Amino acid sequence: MKFRGLIFANLFRKKVRFLLTIGSFAVALLLFTFLAVVKSAFSRGTEIAGADRLIVVSRIGLMQLMPISYRDKILAIPGVKAVTHNHWFGGVYQDEKNFFPQFVIDPEYQRRVMTELVVPDDQWNNFLKDRQGAIAGARTAERFHWKIGDRIPIKTTLYGGSSWQFNLDGIYHSERAGGDESQFWLQWKYFDENAPDAVKSTAGWYVVKLDSPDDAVRVAKAIDEKFANSSFETKTETESAFAAYFVKQFGNIELLILTIGSVVFFTLLLVTGNTMAISVRERTSELAVLKAIGFSGRAVLFFVLAESVIIALLGGFLGLVLAYLAIPVIGLALTGLLPPLILSKSLLTLGLGFALFVGGVSGLLPGIGAMRLRVVNALRRV
Amino acid sequence: MVQVDGHGATASLIQVRGLDKKYKRGSEEIHVLQGLNLDVDQGEFVAFMGPSGSGKTTLLNLLGGLDVPSAGSIVVSGDEITHMSRGKLTEWRARHVGFIFQMYNLIPVLTAYQNVELPLLLTKLSGAERRKHVETALGLVGLADRMRHYPRQLSGGQEQRVAIARAVVSDPTFLLCDEPTGDLDRKSADEIMALIERLVREYRKTVLMVTHDPVVAQRADTTLHLEKGALVEAGQRRRVPAGGVA
């Protein structure tokens, strides 16, 4: 492009300003990407929830237990393929800050319901034979440098303050990108034997695998009807509805992130728009000369736009590189507090698109001003 | 022949007839040019003089297609430019007009070479052809060794010579100079004028120049005075008395 020289000469006209503008793009993009990653981490549960799974909880509340006998009753309902049940164990490993979710599971059906969480067969068989066995998600195992065969003490806070001992028999991986690999599974039988009387023979919630996602509404209704008017009524929802409800427990994260994101967006737009406006205004007479020489209004608009878009792309790219480097580190620091932070390709593309958009818009107004500039007036002002 | 009575030959390069320019400033209307006539032939060198505010710059802007008149016509080598669309006029300027301003108006972030190359970027010339033209133009103004210099690294006279190279590099039909020596000392002014004169005498360029300086005007074939919105002939070349030097 023969106009390259002109465009780049103008870009570097004020080097400090050029670097500062690129810097504001980079910082904004870093923040933008971080917010987007956090948002997607929270909504991921909803997105990757199995469409063919239902969650059955007590009508009274999430922490209310239900009789274990419900398992077989639910299994008998047509359209149900498998049922597993869980308890929230809520223990502490070494220190409060080492949080990870521990679930009491039903070994018989767990793998058939949570099909995407994969444990190698030999590990699973060892687990079945071992009353004190446990399976850990790959992320948690990695976090504490656990190896198979390790003995893991977990202090419970809900079930009589003592320390429970587990043997790590296996490690599960999620087949779905972004799946939860932080859980820790222990056997219901072991739990039931050692739990206080009030907790014996109960389940915290049931997870139901359906023959087909089309049955979701019908089966959910059938389950709730079956236990209606009993002392333990149920509330059955699809897994995604449940996940969405669960995220809401954190407060309206989406709104918060959207608000911060919009502030970042408009700040960046104002900053770069203002910078471009100043940079165009201070060379009004030069633009007038270009037009006198025979450059069209559209050419001048193009020069201004090209400049702001190049700045946006450079700054945006820098911000994304920073995000790419920083997010894994931040994610590690926040393990346990937040779901895993994943910087996907589509997010990177979105970020670059965002930068491009801001660059274009902020160059547009000054560019149109330059395009409409009347040569005679502009030269007279010199 | 330069004529101001509106009876020039139809073959003249520039033909201005009944040119009117009014400016509105609030409710007040200023009638700057009033039925101005002008004929200029190819290869002529015309100087315009007149008191400040008499409309000299206004006239050059109209001749250069930077502004549109309130009435009247301007025909340049057969093209009536007063009714051209803005886009057409821009293209016409690129092909036919070379501008030289009092303040040189070079682009400060471009080198002398890049400044001179600007008008050629609007043509279909290849990079190599552009280089040849730019080098020729800079050689013509005697700055072949200053190609990589930025305007701030040049003296005022050198800057104006770069500006002249930029004005002639695309070989326009005519040159418009608005006080080309207005910001220069006598010596630099003389060099610039010698250069412009050479463009006329050797290269048969047509030059229309505004100046306040009688010595500068003396270089032209014809000096015209702008009085009450019209041009009057002031004198032929060499007829300004030597004592008139400021």
Ligand SMILES: Nc1ncnc2c1ncn2[C@@H]1O[C@H](COP(=O)(O)OP(=O)(O)OP(=O)(O)O)[C@@H](O)[C@H]1O
């Ligand atoms: N855009 C404009 N709006 C209003 N009035 C204008 C405009 N441009 C020029 N004028 C007026 O028109 C008159 C002629 O201006 P012009 O610049 O052509 O004069 P000039 O002969 O070039 O003066 P100088 O020798 O000072 O350069 C002046 O009175 C000026 O104030």
Ligand SMILES: [Mg+2]
């Ligand atoms: Mg003037």
